[in-house]
Amino acid sequence: xNSGPAPNARNKPRFILALAGLLLVLLSPALWALTLDxxxxxxxxxxxxxxxxxxxxxxxxxxxxxxxxRTRIVALLCTVLVVLSVPGYLVLTRLPTPTGFxxxxxxxxxxxxxxxxxxxxxxxxxxxxxxxxxxxRGHW
Amino acid sequence: MSCQAxxxxxxxxxxxxxxxGVKLVGVSVDPPETSRAVVRRHRxxxxxxxxxxxxxxRELGLLHxxxxxxxxxxxxxxxxxxDSDRNIRWKYVADRIQNRLSEDxxxxxxxxxxxxxxx
Numbered sequence: 001x002n003s004g005p006a007p008n009a010r011n012k013p014r015f016i017l018a019l020a021g022l023l024l025v026l027l028s029p030a031l032w033a034l035t036l037d038x039x040x041x042x043x044x045x046x047x048x049x050x051x052x053x054x055x056x057x058x059x060x061x062x063x064x065x066x067x068x069x070r071t072r073i074v075a076l077l078c079t080v081l082v083v084l085s086v087p088g089y090l091v092l093t094r095l096p097t098p099t100g101f102x103x104x105x106x107x108x109x110x111x112x113x114x115x116x117x118x119x120x121x122x123x124x125x126x127x128x129x130x131x132x133x134x135x136x137r138g139h140w
Numbered sequence: 141m142s143c144q145a146x147x148x149x150x151x152x153x154x155x156x157x158x159x160x161g162v163k164l165v166g167v168s169v170d171p172p173e174t175s176r177a178v179v180r181r182h183r184x185x186x187x188x189x190x191x192x193x194x195x196x197x198r199e200l201g202l203l204h205x206x207x208x209x210x211x212x213x214x215x216x217x218x219x220x221x222x223d224s225d226r227n228i229r230w231k232y233v234a235d236r237i238q239n240r241l242s243e244d245x246x247x248x249x250x251x252x253x254x255x256x257x258x259x
Contacts, residue, residue: 037145042238093237098216100201101233107226110196112167112189115175120189128224130162132250134150135202135215136143138168139178 014066017058018074024055025078045089056082107133143217147182149243154185162221162250167191169214191215202233219246221253229253 032048035041056078063075109122125131147166154164166188168175175188191197197215208214217234219241230253232241241249 039145039240039242043236043240045238095207095216095233095235095237096204097235098201098203098218098233101216101218101231102201104200104231105228107196107220107222107228108199109226110199112191112196113172114187114189115172115179116187117172120187122226125163125165126222126224126226127163130160130224130229130254131222132157132162132164132246133167133220133222134147134164135167135197135200135218135220136146137204137214137217138143138170138208139174 011066011068011071014062015068015071015074018062018066018071018078021055021058021060021062022074022078022081024058025052025081028052028055045093048089052082052085143240144178144182146217146240147178147184150246151182151184151186153243153247156247157250160250160254162254165189167196167215169194169197169208169212219249221250229256 028048028051031051032042032045035047041047059071059075059078063072107122111119111121114120122131150164150166157164164186166175166184166186168188169191170178170188171192172190175190178184179188189196194203194213194215197203200218200220202216202218203213204216205213207216217240219230219232220228221230223229230249232249234240
């Protein structure tokens with residue numbers, strides 16, 4: 001009597017599905033990094049969350065179909081990773097609250113060198129107009 | 141949004157800011173030669189100041205201690221609009237590493253701040 005492939009042969013693709021889901025969860029932060037230049041995607045980290053949810057769904061589905069221990073372990077690992085990534089994200093992306101910035105209402109005069117090596121003073125820059133200073137984290 | 145994308149975006153609104161009488165200037169802890177490469181690569185129409193001593197950054201309370209490569213101190217991403225008397229008219233600081241104002245939003249805020257001009 002032939003009742004389809006042997007249980008092992010049926011379970012194999014399910015375990016592979018679980019592994020693929022785990023891989024997606026692990027790779028999801030990298031996908032977020034690829035959207036650096038798209039403001040909305042970068043700010044919300046949407047590519048990371050969507051990929052992570054999809055990866056988790058894959059492993060959970062695989063574990064529901066394939067009751068073997070190793071598939072369930074992969075699904076459990078995936079769930080733990082996704083659960084931990086939420087507080088991890090909140091902590092790791094948080095910038096410190098600046099001290100004194102909120103109360104600053106005047107910029108002291110300064111002399112700094114510009115990118116061409118020229119000495120630049122604030123008073124020289126302002127020169128009767130307005131000035132927008134843009135502080136950024138630097139190039140690294 | 142990355143810092144580089146932010147700078148490119150600001151470069152795109154530089155003309156509009158000039159029309160509003162606002163000069164745009166970047167500030168980072170990078171040495172001049174690094175910023176020169178950044179200006180050249182992105183064809184930025186505005187200068188970048190090298191606050192290698194972190195003096196201005198510290199003065200404004202914008203130092204991110206240990207936030208840079210190898211635990212070095214860098215600037216928090218921020219915007220400061222000042223008038224001819226060096227008074228701050230509008231300011232913004234990012235609360236998350238990936239949060240930046242889009243250039244359109246910057247323009248909007250600058251216009252609003254200038255419209256509230258008490259002078």
